[in-house]
Amino acid sequence: MSTHDHHDHDHGHRHEHDHGEASELSETELRVRALQTILIEKGYTDPAALDAIVETYETRIGPHIGARIVARAWTDPAFREALLADASKAATPFGYHGKVGDHLVAVENTPERHNMVVCTLCSCYPWDVLGLPPVWYKSFAYRSRTVKEPRAVLREFGVTVPEQAEIRVWDSTAEVRYMVLPERPAGTEGWSEEKLAGLVTRDSMIGTGLPRSPAGEGA
Amino acid sequence: MNGIHDMGGMDGFGTVDTRDDGVVFHGKWEGQVMAASRVMGAVGAWNIDQGRYGIEQLPPHRYLTSYYHRWLARCEWALVQYGYADADEIAAGHALRPGRAPPRGKFTTANLDRISHRGSYLRPPQAPARFAIGDRVLARNMHPKGHTRLPRYVRGHVGVVERLHGCQVFPDSAGMGEGDNPQWLYTVRFEGRDLWGADADPTLKVSVEAFEPYLEPA
Structure with missing residues (x-):
C-alpha cells in the first residue's frame, strides 16, 4: 500500500500555515473545489447530493435529537430502562427520519458516577x-x-465532580457510540418533556457539561 | 500502526479550548470535504477502516493540522489509492479520463439515507465468544504496522470485560482490504491507576472497545 509520503500532488499544510489564514483558506478551497469537480465529472455524485449532505448536518441532525431523548428518559421510567438496555432501538422514534443507526449505548450519570465520552484514536x-x-x-x-x-x-x-464520585471514561475505539444520560436537575418537578429538553446541553450528553439549571431558564 | 493519531495519555497539547460558537462548519469548504468523503464511503469506494488508515498514515506534521484538513488529505489520497482518480487529475483539478464504476453506483439525493444513519457492523460469528462479562483479560502487547484500534495506553494492562457487543467487522482486517473477518467485540474496563501509575486519580476507570484478538485471559 502506498503512503502519503509518495503522494506527489499534495500541497502540504505546513506551507499553507506559513502563509497565514487567508492564503491557507484559498489554497484549501482550491483543493476542495478540485475534489468536488472530480467526483462530479467522474459521475460518482452530483452537486445537489453534496449540498444535501451538508444541509442535513447543518440543519437536521444535531444535539436537539439527543436532548429530546434525555428529556423523555427523565419523564418516562420505562423509556429510561429501554434506553439503557438498547439505545439504538429505544431512540429510534427520535432519530432523523425515525431511525437511529447502530450501535448506540446510553450511559447514565448518578451521584456516584460521572461518565465522559472520548475517542483517542x-x-x-x-x-x-x-x-x-x-x-x-x-x-x-x-x-x-x-x-x-x-x-x-x-x-x-467549569465542571466539578465530587471527589469521591467515580469518573468513568468511555474511549470509543470501535463502532459503538456512546451518549451520556445526565442527571435531571433539581427543581424541575412537573416540567414538560419539551421544557426539560431545553435544559439538555450537547456537552451534558458527552460528559463535559451538566444540564442547565432551571433557575437560568426564562419565564 | 503506532502513529500520531494514537493520542491517549500524551502530554503537551495544552488545555482544552472549550469555546464553542455552535457553528457546524467553519468555512464552507469543511462541509464540502465532509460531503465528498461521505459520498465516496457511501458508494463503496473504501470502507470506514480504510478511511481511518488513510488518515493515520499522514506524516505527523500533516496530521497535526485540523480535522477537515486531514479529511481532505485522506480523500485525495484514497481516490488515487483505490483507483477512483489519478494523481494527475487531483493536480489538474478535474477529470482527465472516465471514472471507475463504484460498487453501489452513483450517489444522488435518493441515497441520502445511506449517510444520515450509521450502518451496522454486526456480522454472524465465526466461533463462540471466548470471554464473558466479568472475566479478567490482558490487552495484548502488540504493535502491528497496519491499522488497529487497540490504543497503546492499554496494551499490556489487565482489565475486566464489562459489556459484549456481538461479533463485528474487524478493523485490523477491513482497514487493510482483507475483508470483514468478524470478531467478538467487548468493552474492557481498566483502573486508572493500572494505566497511569500510583499517582493517578483513584476514582478513574477507563474503557475501550476491544476485539477478541486484542485480548488474552489474565
Whole structure:
C-alpha cells in the first residue's frame, strides 16, 4: 500500500500555515473545489447530493435529537430502562427520519458516577443523535488528556465532580457510540418533556457539561 | 500502526479550548470535504477502516493540522489509492479520463439515507465468544504496522470485560482490504491507576472497545 509520503500532488499544510489564514483558506478551497469537480465529472455524485449532505448536518441532525431523548428518559421510567438496555432501538422514534443507526449505548450519570465520552484514536462521536462533533471534541488536548486526567479537563469546562464520585471514561475505539444520560436537575418537578429538553446541553450528553439549571431558564 | 493519531495519555497539547460558537462548519469548504468523503464511503469506494488508515498514515506534521484538513488529505489520497482518480487529475483539478464504476453506483439525493444513519457492523460469528462479562483479560502487547484500534495506553494492562457487543467487522482486517473477518467485540474496563501509575486519580476507570484478538485471559 502506498503512503502519503509518495503522494506527489499534495500541497502540504505546513506551507499553507506559513502563509497565514487567508492564503491557507484559498489554497484549501482550491483543493476542495478540485475534489468536488472530480467526483462530479467522474459521475460518482452530483452537486445537489453534496449540498444535501451538508444541509442535513447543518440543519437536521444535531444535539436537539439527543436532548429530546434525555428529556423523555427523565419523564418516562420505562423509556429510561429501554434506553439503557438498547439505545439504538429505544431512540429510534427520535432519530432523523425515525431511525437511529447502530450501535448506540446510553450511559447514565448518578451521584456516584460521572461518565465522559472520548475517542483517542480519531473523533468517533454519536452523529445520529448529536450531529457533528464540536471543535473541542476533535482537539488533541481533549483526545490525549481525557483518559488520563479527566478531572483537570472537566475543570477547564467549569465542571466539578465530587471527589469521591467515580469518573468513568468511555474511549470509543470501535463502532459503538456512546451518549451520556445526565442527571435531571433539581427543581424541575412537573416540567414538560419539551421544557426539560431545553435544559439538555450537547456537552451534558458527552460528559463535559451538566444540564442547565432551571433557575437560568426564562419565564 | 503506532502513529500520531494514537493520542491517549500524551502530554503537551495544552488545555482544552472549550469555546464553542455552535457553528457546524467553519468555512464552507469543511462541509464540502465532509460531503465528498461521505459520498465516496457511501458508494463503496473504501470502507470506514480504510478511511481511518488513510488518515493515520499522514506524516505527523500533516496530521497535526485540523480535522477537515486531514479529511481532505485522506480523500485525495484514497481516490488515487483505490483507483477512483489519478494523481494527475487531483493536480489538474478535474477529470482527465472516465471514472471507475463504484460498487453501489452513483450517489444522488435518493441515497441520502445511506449517510444520515450509521450502518451496522454486526456480522454472524465465526466461533463462540471466548470471554464473558466479568472475566479478567490482558490487552495484548502488540504493535502491528497496519491499522488497529487497540490504543497503546492499554496494551499490556489487565482489565475486566464489562459489556459484549456481538461479533463485528474487524478493523485490523477491513482497514487493510482483507475483508470483514468478524470478531467478538467487548468493552474492557481498566483502573486508572493500572494505566497511569500510583499517582493517578483513584476514582478513574477507563474503557475501550476491544476485539477478541486484542485480548488474552489474565
